[in-house]
Amino acid sequence: MRASALRAELVKLHRAPIWAAFVLLPVVAAAIGTFNYMGNLAILQSGWFDLWTQHTLFSGMIFLHALIGASCSWLMGLEHRGTNWNQLMASPTGALRILASKLLVAWLMLGVGLAVTGVLFVGCGRFAGLPGLPGFGYVLWLVLAWVGGLASIACQLLVSLLIRNFAAPVGIAAIGGLVGFFAHAYDMGLAWPYALLVMALNSNGNGAVGAGQLMAFLASTVAFAGAFMMIATLVVAGTDVRTSS
């Protein structure tokens, strides 16, 4: 049987349903966003898009990033605990494969969060009495946000690898997302790992990632994710294992 670092990561999620947080957060965002939307129908007249903004603006700006940060902290914290790095590094699985499987697990959870966001968006829109269904573009935005999220996940895994504390990386993620929001507003989104998710969601109506920008968007995502994973691998493989007991 082939060794599977991914399978090992999935076993670790037993009895610790942290993906549930990726359901909870969109639910809070959608509930309050919908309520807010319905209360301000006089000003908000762009229909589905206004609801989209209400649902995703702040979660994409700060909270989704912070949640990514918390998940990465949790995933790395598992290994920072006690002597777990000993076992992990004494296994016949290389550092890159271990980190890549953590990346994948966090990415899947982000996928859950974005899928829930999409479903709630449609459901709440119908509930709020919006006509028809939102355009296909929203699906594309969610998919692109999922792809772009890879960059901030890779970055947070590195941060949580270096900082063994749980909360500080969450703060870094929140601030990273916020900076990303402004970077995007000033058209520098492609140069900042946390901005890619913000860009893709198009919550502020700055304009979605168009066909012309798509290649640059994907290249930036791959470059950031690749670079952070590479650094993290070098740190894990190149330094002595530190245990906390």
Place this chain on the structure above:
Amino acid sequence: MDCCIQTRGLTKTYGKAAVVQSLDLAVPRGSVYGFLGPNGAGKTTTMKMLLGLVHPSAGTATVLGRQVTPRSHVQINARVGSLIESPSCYPHLTARENLEVVRSLRGLPASSIDEALAVVRLGHTGGKPVRAFSLGMRQRLGLAAALLGDPELLLLDEPTNGLDPAGIQEIRELIRSLPTERGCTVLVSSHLLSEVEQMSDYVGIINHGRMAWQGPLGELHARARRWLELRTTDNERAARLLGASCADGGWVRVRMRDDESVARMTMGLAREGIGIVRLEERHEDLEDIFIALTGTEASL
């Protein structure tokens, strides 16, 4: 000698402090090698270097015929089981789930888990998370993880920590049986001389990062000084006649001799009218040798 582990000048320094210094370790295949030394002597750091967890400052380590490098250790570790420092575990998972993690990382068949759980007798823990385990149970879990998939080489760092006396005996017997029953070579560290004496056939004594002595346990015993002690009807005169010292508790201590000279000695004393009441052969025990080699008590 066919060695599973061979190190040459293995050294690890942190800043100016040398934790391991020019260590030449040789662990023969099929042996249980007792790695003995006081706490902080460098046993754990050495074992970590053998697994590639810590990078040596100088020197080389060859494990199962391959030199340990940042690239090779991953492949070597597929054939090595280990329990370093305290057992690694994810406290929110059960024993089985914890082993499932190790099994996935090592790519082993599902049956290996039941086997390992049975060996360390943790099969009954069911849905209990490791968080609720006693120290001894965690230690058993760590051993199960190390034994998973019948590795060719086992590195065990103080494996009997936290076990009760019955558990200690059981684990020692298990380790003792590994070379014959599973063809596994074991490097086991301990700060307890008596433990190493019971488990191993080879011994390495490390102190302040340096190898003080290594070789077969029998040779260590052979190093023990031997002498004769006798009790007579007139110890003081006997001591004067034999040119020996008068030991505590009314014994006369003389150098070890061959049978013929012992016979001559006893007859000589008899001629002088001194009766021999007791004549015993004495030797240093390992504890004394250990203290002589390391300058510390054997069990700290």
Place this chain on the structure above:
Amino acid sequence: MRCLGLEFAKLRRKHVTLVVLAIVAATLAWLYADAHGEGAGSAVGWHSLFFAAPIMNSVFLSLLSSVVASRVVDVDHEADAWKQLLCLQGTGSLLLAKLACAMLVIGLAVALELVGIFSIGSAWKFFDQPALRSWGVLALSQVAASLCMVSIVGAVALVWESQFVAITCGLALSLAGLFSSFLPTALQRLVPSGYYTLLTTMRVDWGSGSGVPLFSEATLPVLDYALASAFSIAACLFAYVTFSRREI
């Protein structure tokens, strides 16, 4: 007092100050952008700052409160120290010391923020600096709302050992807090992080039609202070009761 000192000692090298500075800096950056929008010498500049700060705090300060609360509790989860501590200290005094420690950190953050607001307002030469009493009310409201957050998230952190739960709870509350100021007051009162704005006295009327916001200072919302205190006390009692009942 000695217990409180111990709590601070345990937080050493936990980068709490760094987190405080980062979050206050983020808040101030936002407020600075807000002041920038008002323009130098604005007549409503101070009012605008006083109105915007609590809204920002409902996000950032509630996040900080969650982080600090989870931190002071988790430090003993991490060290597995409860059984040792509770042999030496009573549950009540231990939890109270933790609450006090967290609140001092929050107090520091609020003080820093007020200094920041003062600097921003002064730098932009806003007209008609608020009276000392207004500063006092602002500080009081933010500390009181934080007390509510710290108690709730602290209780969560005590019950669930994983910091992930407390932090996620804090994040959800922080997100809810952001929107809560747009909710009807009755609903806002149900959101703990909504008290950052509820407890303040600065009100705004977006000048229906004229486009010029009209700021006014309301009387101290005593009922909301009572509610916030009730939330805090309930959370503390819950933490105390569940924790002292639990066998370690």
